[in-house]
Amino acid sequence: MIEFHNVTRRYGRKVAVADLSLSIGPGELFALLGPNGAGKTTTIKMLVGLLRPDGGTVRVCGRDVAQDIREASRMIGYVPDQPFLYDKLTGREFLEFVGQMRGLPPVVLAERIASQVCELELGDFLDELIETYSHGMRQRLVFAAAFLHDPPVLVIDEPLVGLDPRSSRLVKNLLRARTAAGASVLMSTHLLSLAEEIATRIGIVDRGRIKFLGTKAQLQQLLALPHTSLEQLFLQLTEGNHQPTRVQGDGVSPAASPAPAVDDGSGELSRASRADGQLAAHYSKPCNITADADPCDTTASDVPRQHRCADPAERRPAEDS
Amino acid sequence: MIFGMATSPGVQCEDFLPPQAEARAFWLLRRRIIVARVRQLLTHARLRLSIVIILSAILWFGLFGLFAEGFMFLDSAVPHPQWRDQIVQTVLGSFFVALMLMLVLSAGVLIYGALFRSPETTFLLTIPARTERVFLHKFQEALVFSSWGFVLLGSPVLLAFGVVSAVPWYYYAMLLPMVIAFVYIPVAWGAILCLLLIRYLPRGAGALLALIGASAVLAAAVLIRGLITEMQSELLTPGWLHDMLSRLRFSEARLLPSWWLTNGLLSAAEGDWSEAMLLLVLLISNALFWRQVAIWVAGLLLRTAYSNLAGRTATSRRPHSALVDRLADCLLCIAPRPMRLMIIKDLRLFRRDPVQWSQFFIFFGLLLVYFVNIGSFSHSLHYSGWVNMVSFLNLSVVGLLLSTFTTRFIFPMISLEARRFWLLGMLPLRRHTILWSKFLFATAGAIVPCCVLILVSDFALRVPRSIVLTHQLSCLVLCVGLAGIAVGLGARFPDFREESAARIAAGFGGTLNLVLSTLYIVVVLALMALPFHFLVAADQAARTFSQFGPHPWMAESLRLQGWFRLWLVGGTIGGLILAAATTVWVMYVGLRAFNRWEF
Numbered sequence: 001m002i003e004f005h006n007v008t009r010r011y012g013r014k015v016a017v018a019d020l021s022l023s024i025g026p027g028e029l030f031a032l033l034g035p036n037g038a039g040k041t042t043t044i045k046m047l048v049g050l051l052r053p054d055g056g057t058v059r060v061c062g063r064d065v066a067q068d069i070r071e072a073s074r075m076i077g078y079v080p081d082q083p084f085l086y087d088k089l090t091g092r093e094f095l096e097f098v099g100q101m102r103g104l105p106p107v108v109l110a111e112r113i114a115s116q117v118c119e120l121e122l123g124d125f126l127d128e129l130i131e132t133y134s135h136g137m138r139q140r141l142v143f144a145a146a147f148l149h150d151p152p153v154l155v156i157d158e159p160l161v162g163l164d165p166r167s168s169r170l171v172k173n174l175l176r177a178r179t180a181a182g183a184s185v186l187m188s189t190h191l192l193s194l195a196e197e198i199a200t201r202i203g204i205v206d207r208g209r210i211k212f213l214g215t216k217a218q219l220q221q222l223l224a225l226p227h228t229s230l231e232q233l234f235l236q237l238t239e240g241n242h243q244p245t246r247v248q249g250d251g252v253s254p255a256a257s258p259a260p261a262v263d264d265g266s267g268e269l270s271r272a273s274r275a276d277g278q279l280a281a282h283y284s285k286p287c288n289i290t291a292d293a294d295p296c297d298t299t300a301s302d303v304p305r306q307h308r309c310a311d312p313a314e315r316r317p318a319e320d321s
Numbered sequence: 322m323i324f325g326m327a328t329s330p331g332v333q334c335e336d337f338l339p340p341q342a343e344a345r346a347f348w349l350l351r352r353r354i355i356v357a358r359v360r361q362l363l364t365h366a367r368l369r370l371s372i373v374i375i376l377s378a379i380l381w382f383g384l385f386g387l388f389a390e391g392f393m394f395l396d397s398a399v400p401h402p403q404w405r406d407q408i409v410q411t412v413l414g415s416f417f418v419a420l421m422l423m424l425v426l427s428a429g430v431l432i433y434g435a436l437f438r439s440p441e442t443t444f445l446l447t448i449p450a451r452t453e454r455v456f457l458h459k460f461q462e463a464l465v466f467s468s469w470g471f472v473l474l475g476s477p478v479l480l481a482f483g484v485v486s487a488v489p490w491y492y493y494a495m496l497l498p499m500v501i502a503f504v505y506i507p508v509a510w511g512a513i514l515c516l517l518l519i520r521y522l523p524r525g526a527g528a529l530l531a532l533i534g535a536s537a538v539l540a541a542a543v544l545i546r547g548l549i550t551e552m553q554s555e556l557l558t559p560g561w562l563h564d565m566l567s568r569l570r571f572s573e574a575r576l577l578p579s580w581w582l583t584n585g586l587l588s589a590a591e592g593d594w595s596e597a598m599l600l601l602v603l604l605i606s607n608a609l610f611w612r613q614v615a616i617w618v619a620g621l622l623l624r625t626a627y628s629n630l631a632g633r634t635a636t637s638r639r640p641h642s643a644l645v646d647r648l649a650d651c652l653l654c655i656a657p658r659p660m661r662l663m664i665i666k667d668l669r670l671f672r673r674d675p676v677q678w679s680q681f682f683i684f685f686g687l688l689l690v691y692f693v694n695i696g697s698f699s700h701s702l703h704y705s706g707w708v709n710m711v712s713f714l715n716l717s718v719v720g721l722l723l724s725t726f727t728t729r730f731i732f733p734m735i736s737l738e739a740r741r742f743w744l745l746g747m748l749p750l751r752r753h754t755i756l757w758s759k760f761l762f763a764t765a766g767a768i769v770p771c772c773v774l775i776l777v778s779d780f781a782l783r784v785p786r787s788i789v790l791t792h793q794l795s796c797l798v799l800c801v802g803l804a805g806i807a808v809g810l811g812a813r814f815p816d817f818r819e820e821s822a823a824r825i826a827a828g829f830g831g832t833l834n835l836v837l838s839t840l841y842i843v844v845v846l847a848l849m850a851l852p853f854h855f856l857v858a859a860d861q862a863a864r865t866f867s868q869f870g871p872h873p874w875m876a877e878s879l880r881l882q883g884w885f886r887l888w889l890v891g892g893t894i895g896g897l898i899l900a901a902a903t904t905v906w907v908m909y910v911g912l913r914a915f916n917r918w919e920f
Contacts, residue, residue, distance in 0.1 A: 049446065049624070050447065051628045051631055052625065070337065070449045073448060076447075080447075083444070084441055089357065100342075100349075101448045101449065102338075102448070102449065
């Protein structure tokens with residue numbers, strides 16, 4: 001659902017992103033890693049339409065972002081690293097504005113706000129002015145705004161900066177749940193532990209070029225360093241002279257189902273895959289989501305959307321667990 | 322019913338918001354923000370709000386009174402109605418032309434900041450809002466910010482004219498729509514210019530703006546020169562007036578919106594209802610037209626311009642100190658080293674922010690142009706009293722400009738320093754060093770341009786040496802006092818939330834600073850400069866009367882001269898004491914508050 005085809009972006013003579021080709025499919029949480037100045041934020045900004053590539057195309061659900069930004073932005077929920085919020089609005093007013101701009105009818109908007117309030121625990125401060133919020137509260141509000149319209153694509157730049165452990169756990173669980181429900185998530189982060197914990201695939205970019213695409217296990221295999229942490233693998237790759245490696249050939253994403261459990265000995269990503277299934281059951285939405293359907297299919301039936309707060313007793317079992 | 326594609330099976334893709342609904346959403350957003358701000362002001366800052374309202378009202382009514390006096394003087398001094406009407410038309414026309422040009426420039430700068438430097442725009446460009454709507458949202462802000470000055474200064478002029486001329490009621494009814502429609506046009510031009518510039522010249526925008534600014538100053542210089550040189554007639558004679566009015570006829574070009582506004586208002590004042598309506602409709606239709614053009618251009622260019630601007634490379638700085646920094650280090654060698662380093666740091670920040678120094682350059686540059694050209698009058702004048710009066714007024718203007726400079730640039734420096742206190746607070750630096758370095762920076766930065774400007778004015782007017790010395794001393798006292806007031810009040814009334822210097826200056830502390838600075842200028846000039854000018858005037862009067870032999874006025878003149886001398890001596894001492902006391906007291910208040918700051 002996210003496709004980069006030979007994308008290049010320059011800042012003057014400096015090449016920020018060089019000939020990037022990457023695909024992220026439904027049900028995939030892709031972690032984009034790299035040193036400072038590697039081109040991660042530039043890549044993200046091209047994806048959300050803030051920057052235009054100097055070469056190549058960026059597509060979201062088949063729509064060219066540069067040519068058809070409004071259509072593409074409907075599909076995206078974006079959490080920037082330095083989000084803007086209106087200090088003189090309350091959290092509820094901000095969510096209402098975002099929801100209105102997304103075209104959500106009032107009844108649906110109210111339901112979705114209630115749902116987000118529940119999921120992100122915004123209830124205590126939602127009706128206070130945003131200028132009184134702490135960083136963690138602001139970040140949660142931004143996530144709520146990004147999830148409000150249930151986008152099939154999530155783009156997140158540094159999701160956990162400034163969040164306390166509880167909020168971090170909330171966000172991680174939500175990202176896993178969204179992925180399990182079929183969304184494509186592109187996440188840029190410096191926290192390698194986060195990538196290890198929740199990503200289904202990682203990409204390491206350095207000086208504008210992809211140096212590696214694949215899973216941690218594959219990276220360990222490539223560098224012949226089994227039982228090594230992602231941090232050490234990352235440093236080895238970015239400090240060495242390794243050629244870019246696309247473990248999955250053209251970077252074609254896995255199937256829309258949550259990543260199958262892979263017993264590769266490392267344990268981290270496979271545990272995340274099993275947890276995905278459990279979380280999908282915990283947060284499932286009663287919306288007939290099937291594991292192998294294309295979320296961007298325009299021929300889907302007309303089913304009203306309903307959200308409910310997390311109450312295991314009320315939920316149906318996930319169809320894809 | 323929800324149409325559109327499914328984002329995932331069973332999940333609906335929402336339709337785009339229709340333009341009207343989108344507009345309503347943005348207006349609701351704006352209304353909510355305004356209501357929240359007003360509610361906060363009424364709850365937490367009633368005193369502040371009251372002072373701002375009262376001071377603005379005083380300023381407005383003061384201007385109204387001044388302009389009403391001016392129009393009444395015109396009525397009485399110019400007996401011929403035709404001449405009077407011509408003067409009013411020319412004066413208003415020239416005023417609106419100058420205003421129009423200033424609106425284009427200020428709107429362009431505001432739109433640039435609002436569209437390309439605002440995090441809100443970044444946010445709005447990532448939601449499925451129409452690009453045109455995002456532009457309109459920011460355009461409306463720029464319209465309000467760039468035109469409030471016109472409303473504040475223009476409304477007393479126009480209302481005073483209406484009252485003095487006993488105009489019919491529809492003059493007042495047409496005033497607001499005409500002014501709003503007029504303001505819309507140059508603001509739209511400024512927005513279009515900004516978009517085109519950033520889209521096609523993102524790298525050269527800064528240089529081009531500097532070139533435009535310099536060209537504007539040069540054009541003003543040439544224009545002023547053309548206005549006042551080679552006058553065939555003596556000053557303040559009918560021939561001179563006729564000549565001057567002819568030279569200002571450029572403001573009567575019928576394609577200019579300023580002409581439509583001037584003549585629309587004058588037609589309404591004269592009771593020519595149909596002509597006034599015609600010009601009102603012309604203004605409104607052009608305003609709507611240019612608004613649509615601006616929206617269309619924004620729809621085409623905004624996103625590309627935004628992306629292009631982000632692609633600008635940063636210019637590398639030379640690793641060693643610039644000549645200006647080394648010069649400053651040398652000149653400030655008597656100051657302690659930490660203070661010198663702080664001043665050099667502030668100097669770098671100032672000159673690397675074009676928004677700061679461009680305004681400084683424009684205002685002081687225009688004054689310099691005016692002062693240089695005013696010398697053209699002095700050699701042809703027999704009325705030396707005019708020279709005496711103008712030289713005093715020039716000193717006052719420089720003082721007032723200095724107060725706006727210290728309010729706009731020096732006052733916010735302390736608040737902005739708070740953002741860097743994670744660094745400054747950890748250095749082995751006493752807090753008062755920071756404050757005194759700001760004071761020294763402000764004083765040195767003010768003394769050089771102000772004293773040079775006053776010197777140019779005095780030499781151009783060929784005033785006696787004694788006046789030059791008096792003016793230089795007054796200027797020094799003004800610079801020191803105003804710097805102390807701005808720094809002290811900046812530390813006493815900081816604003817840690819705002820990142821924009823302009824917004825900090827527009828707050829309560831900035832307003833208080835402006836008011837106190839203005840009071841200080843009035844008092845210092847009344848104590849130190851005014852008595853000297855009265856003395857000179859009295860001396861000139863005595864010389865004039867002596868040509869006609871003994872006259873009772875001569876004795877009166879001599880008596881007055883005695884009083885004026887006493888006033889001058891006492892005033893000079895008083896002015897120096899006042900300057901020292903003001904500076905020390907306000908700095909003390911500021912230092913005490915600064916030492917108690919917590920972050």
